[in-house]
Amino acid sequence: DAKTTQPPSMDCAEGRAANLPCNHSTISGNEYVYWYRQIHSQGPQYIIHGLKNNETNEMASLIITEDRKSSTLILPHATLRDTAVYYCIVRDDKIIFGKGTRLHILP
Amino acid sequence: EPEVTQTPSHQVTQMGQEVILRCVPISNHLYFYWYRQILGQKVEFLVSFYNNEISEKSEIFDDQFSVERPDGSNFTLKIRSTKLEDSAMYFCASTTRGVASNSPLHFGNGTRLTVT
Numbered sequence: 001d002a003k004t005t006q007p008p009s010m011d012c013a014e015g016r017a018a019n020l021p022c023n024h025s026t027i028s029g030n031e032y033v034y035w036y037r038q039i040h041s042q043g044p045q046y047i048i049h050g051l052k053n054n055e056t057n058e059m060a061s062l063i064i065t066e067d068r069k070s071s072t073l074i075l076p077h078a079t080l081r082d083t084a085v086y087y088c089i090v091r092d093d094k095i096i097f098g099k100g101t102r103l104h105i106l107p
Numbered sequence: 108e109p110e111v112t113q114t115p116s117h118q119v120t121q122m123g124q125e126v127i128l129r130c131v132p133i134s135n136h137l138y139f140y141w142y143r144q145i146l147g148q149k150v151e152f153l154v155s156f157y158n159n160e161i162s163e164k165s166e167i168f169d170d171q172f173s174v175e176r177p178d179g180s181n182f183t184l185k186i187r188s189t190k191l192e193d194s195a196m197y198f199c200a201s202t203t204r205g206v207a208s209n210s211p212l213h214f215g216n217g218t219r220l221t222v223t
Contacts, residue, residue, distance in 0.1 A: 032209050043111075043198050043214035044150060051209065087150075094140065094163065095200075095212050097150040 003027065003090040009102040018075040020101050022088030025069040032091050033064060035073045037084040044087065044097070047073065078105050109133045111215035113199050119221045120189050128184045128218045130199030139182045140200040140212060141174065143167070150198065156182065189222045196220075 005023040012018040024033060034049040048055055048062045050071075055062045061074040075082055087100040112131045120126045132139050141153040155162040156174050173185045182201075186193055196217040204210040 034211065038150070041144070041196060041217070043216045044200075046211040046213060049209060049211060094152050094155055096152060097142075099149060 003096075004088045004098055006086075006088050006098065006101045008099065009104065011104045011106055012075075012078045013106050014080060015077055018073075018078040018082065018103060018105070020073040020075075020086050020088070020103065021070065022072070023070045024088070024090045027068050027090050033062065033068075033071050034089040034091050034095065035060070035062065036087045036089065036095070036097075037082075038087070038100070039081075039084040044095075047086075049091075078103075080105050080107065111199055111201055111213050113197075113215035113218050115218060116216070117219045117221070119223065122191060122222055123188050126186050126189055126220065128186075128197050128199075128220070130182045130184075130201075130215060131180055132182055132199065132201030133213055134180070136201035136203050136213075138162075138202045138204065139174075139176070140202075141184045142198040142200065142214075143195040144198065144217075145192075145195045153184075186220075189220075191222050194220055194222045 032049050032051050035047040036044040038044045048060050050062045050064050064071045083105045085100040085102050087097050089095055114129045139156040142150050144150045152165050154164040154168045171187045175183050196219050198214050198217045200212040200214045202210045202212045
């Protein structure tokens with residue numbers, strides 16, 4: 001079973017920052033937090049991952065709390081193409097998907 | 108950017124027939140995976156594969172399923188005798204390193220299997 005809890009859905013206005021929360025209170029010390037998204041039944045797309053420190057790449061930023069029990073994925077300027085299901089995953093060996101957050105970008 | 112490719116994109120087969128789904132992982136990757144997603148449901152782990160053997164499999168991956176890396180580039184999933192409930196999207200994934208690593212899995216765009 002997935003080790004994370006995410007809201008089932010969220011809305012965000014186009015052009016604004018989308019902040020997607022995730023709780024992973026049972027995370028252990030060597031487990032990474034991964035974020036993937038799935039656009040309309042395409043293959044899951046890797047976004048970003050981190051262990052303890054905040055991370056940023058060309059797609060998003062990942063903010064991990066100091067106790068590592070929660071994190072936030074930030075899409076800085078959401079566009080309509082960011083409409084997708086976003087999965088927060090705590091990874092040991094394999095990736096186990098939960099239900100994710102369905103993000104709707106509103107024009 | 109290198110990517111995982113899967114063929115065919117859509118496969119229709121009759122119940123009881125054997126089907127082989129094909130994947131070409133990213134060339135320097137060593138760990139390979141199959142997942143499936145029944146319409147409207149979660150993406151489910153089926154099997155992981157490393158060094159020419161199965162590393163781990165889920166309870167879904169019963170005796171009807173098998174995986175093979177027949178050569179240096181392909182990774183296949185065979186379903187021996189398909190059932191209606193095998194209808195799903197099947198995703199292949201690969202990565203450079205396995206357990207507890209910080210190497211992301213890269214997924215293909217899937218094969219939609221329809222069993223009639």
